[in-house]
Amino acid sequence: MENEQKEKFRQHIIDKIQELKKNIVAYKELTRPIAPDNAIGRISRMEAINSKSINEETLRKTENTLTKLERALRIIDDENFGICIECEEPIPFARLMILPETSLCVVCAEKLTG
Numbered sequence: 203m204e205n206e207q208k209e210k211f212r213q214h215i216i217d218k219i220q221e222l223k224k225n226i227v228a229y230k231e232l233t234r235p236i237a238p239d240n241a242i243g244r245i246s247r248m249e250a251i252n253s254k255s256i257n258e259e260t261l262r263k264t265e266n267t268l269t270k271l272e273r274a275l276r277i278i279d280d281e282n283f284g285i286c287i288e289c290e291e292p293i294p295f296a297r298l299m300i301l302p303e304t305s306l307c308v309v310c311a312e313k314l315t316g
Contacts, residue, residue, distance in 0.1 A: 203284045207295055215275045215302050222268045229261035270303030286310050 203211070233254055277283050284293050288310035297308060306314065 203292075203295065208278060211295070211298060211302065212275065212278055214299060215271050215278070218302060219268060219271050219275070222264055222271065225264055226261065226268065229257050229264060232257040233261055267303060274302050288314070 274283075284295075284298060285291070286293050286307040287305045289307060291307055293304065293307045297304065304311070
């Protein structure tokens with residue numbers, strides 16, 4: 203990866219990390235426990251509990267992505283960064299911009315996911 207691309211990529215990761223951190227704060231607010239004495243009605247309460255579960259899963263995935271992005275930011279200057287861990291070929295820059303946390307090229311990712 204060229205230095206210009208690396209700096210563009212570094213800023214892209216920093217921007218995504220900042221966005222994810224904001225999202226995490228919002229998801230944590232949405233996953234607060236629903237008080238049993240909340241008089242919102244049985245159906246509304248069930249919907250609120252369902253929404254809470256969905257938001258908890260979204261929060262978990264967002265935190266996982268954040269961890270991967272922070273790792274990518276730490277290793278961006280390593281010589282093997284941007285190299286597929288399966289086939290050891292360079293991961294296209296466009297793919298890294300779309301999925302900065304990826305460690306697989308498209309071909310290897312498709313093989314592993316079927």
